Amino acid sequence: xxxxxxxxxxxxxxxxxxxxxxxxxxxxxxxxxxxxxxxxxxxxxxxxxxxxxxxxxxxxxxxxxxxxxxxxxxxxxxxxxxxxxxxxxxxxxxxxxxxxxxxxxxxxxxxxxxxxxxxxxxxxxxxxxxxxxxxxxxxxxxxxxxxxxxxxxxxxxxxxxxxxxxxxxxxxxxxxxxxxxxxxxxxxxxxxxx
Amino acid sequence: xxxxxxxxxxxxxxxxxxxxxxxxxxxxxxxxxxxxxxxxxxxxxxxxxxxxxxxxxxxxxxxxxxxxxxxxxxxxxxxxxxxxxxxxxxxxxxxxxxxxxxxxxxxxxxxxxxxxxxxxxxxxxxxxxxxxxxxxxxxxxxxxxxxxxxxxxxxxxxxxxxxxxxxxxxxxxxxxxxxxxxxxxxxxxxxxxx
Numbered sequence: 001x002x003x004x005x006x007x008x009x010x011x012x013x014x015x016x017x018x019x020x021x022x023x024x025x026x027x028x029x030x031x032x033x034x035x036x037x038x039x040x041x042x043x044x045x046x047x048x049x050x051x052x053x054x055x056x057x058x059x060x061x062x063x064x065x066x067x068x069x070x071x072x073x074x075x076x077x078x079x080x081x082x083x084x085x086x087x088x089x090x091x092x093x094x095x096x097x098x099x100x101x102x103x104x105x106x107x108x109x110x111x112x113x114x115x116x117x118x119x120x121x122x123x124x125x126x127x128x129x130x131x132x133x134x135x136x137x138x139x140x141x142x143x144x145x146x147x148x149x150x151x152x153x154x155x156x157x158x159x160x161x162x163x164x165x166x167x168x169x170x171x172x173x174x175x176x177x178x179x180x181x182x183x184x185x186x187x188x189x190x191x192x193x194x
Numbered sequence: 195x196x197x198x199x200x201x202x203x204x205x206x207x208x209x210x211x212x213x214x215x216x217x218x219x220x221x222x223x224x225x226x227x228x229x230x231x232x233x234x235x236x237x238x239x240x241x242x243x244x245x246x247x248x249x250x251x252x253x254x255x256x257x258x259x260x261x262x263x264x265x266x267x268x269x270x271x272x273x274x275x276x277x278x279x280x281x282x283x284x285x286x287x288x289x290x291x292x293x294x295x296x297x298x299x300x301x302x303x304x305x306x307x308x309x310x311x312x313x314x315x316x317x318x319x320x321x322x323x324x325x326x327x328x329x330x331x332x333x334x335x336x337x338x339x340x341x342x343x344x345x346x347x348x349x350x351x352x353x354x355x356x357x358x359x360x361x362x363x364x365x366x367x368x369x370x371x372x373x374x375x376x377x378x379x380x381x382x383x384x385x386x387x388x
Contacts, residue, residue: 048370
């Protein structure tokens with residue numbers, strides 16, 4: 001069943017990459033720096049699987065400016081003619097200061113509550129599996145926001161506040177994928193038709 | 195069925211990242227530069243899905259040296275204590291000058307022919323699907339080498355010489371994933387237990 005769904009309209013699915021609040025390697029709550037390769041890779045994955053928008057979430061004004069400059073280059077500037085496929089992907093990117101801001105932005109378009117789904121390698125106690133979420137995404141006419149953490153992952157508070165916690169990607173006993181790879185795999189599992 | 199296989203021993207599966215021969219954006223055959231984020235991300239995906247070795251394939255001596263320096267830092271140098279999970283992933287990386295060299299290296303350990311599987315976004319005429327290859331990988335006691343192209347992808351000749359051509363990742367009509375994301379998705383489809 002998982003493989004039979006056609007990708008036609010995932011207009012209700014949003015991705016958020018959280019730069020604050022997340023943990024650093026010592027467990028402190030920090031704001032991480034934006035990484036341009038994250039933006040390119042995740043935008044390309046989002047475009048591949050027809051995600052509606054990809055939100056880069058950072059409260060730091062300097063980081064927001066950096067993202068906007070990158071977007072201008074690839075959407076309107078010389079990057080657009082150099083590589084139109086990059087333009088198509090990066091056109092999905094939006095910048096917001098907080099997850100609450102993202103939820104407000106999506107709600108405004110939908111007149112419906114946003115279902116927030118937290119992801120993470122540590123969340124052994126994920127309360128929803130891939131097949132179950134895949135089914136919900138395809139049937140429910142409600143917006144879903146998939147949240148991914150940079151650094152050492154989303155904080156406990158963000159995870160607790162989410163409507164759902166997605167089961168971690170179970171590989172071997174090693175769970176240290178890059179966030180870029182994690183987004184690619186999760187979008188494929190939820191939206192791919194492979 | 196796809197989801198029931200346990201990851202216990204993928205000791206017969208190898209990944210190769212080809213930097214030559216590949217196409218550039220104009221269709222010329224070139225040697226691309228090594229990108230360190232490719233090596234980190236793909237090593238982490240390889241470790242997650244218990245791949246035996248990840249070969250970085252480049253005929254350029256300067257590029258091979260760059261990779262070896264990176265590996266020394268993370269495996270023996272200060273990186274090893276700073277981030278042991280990175281050490282574990284990068285310990286899977288080997289450098290070879292050519293795909294032929296990789297095949298020889300693997301054959302030496304197996305006393306058996308290596309089955310080469312080419313991947314690519316353009317290969318609409320993939321001659322093997324994910325479920326079929328997944329089954330072969332789990333049952334056959336023979337080594338498999340999955341080849342991924344950098345730049346604008348593996349050349350026609352490399353694809354023609356492969357034993358199998360894996361079906362492309364079908365998303366929407368946009369097929370421009372980063373090679374890092376493509377490796378992550380393909381390893382998950384072939385080896386993940388999600």
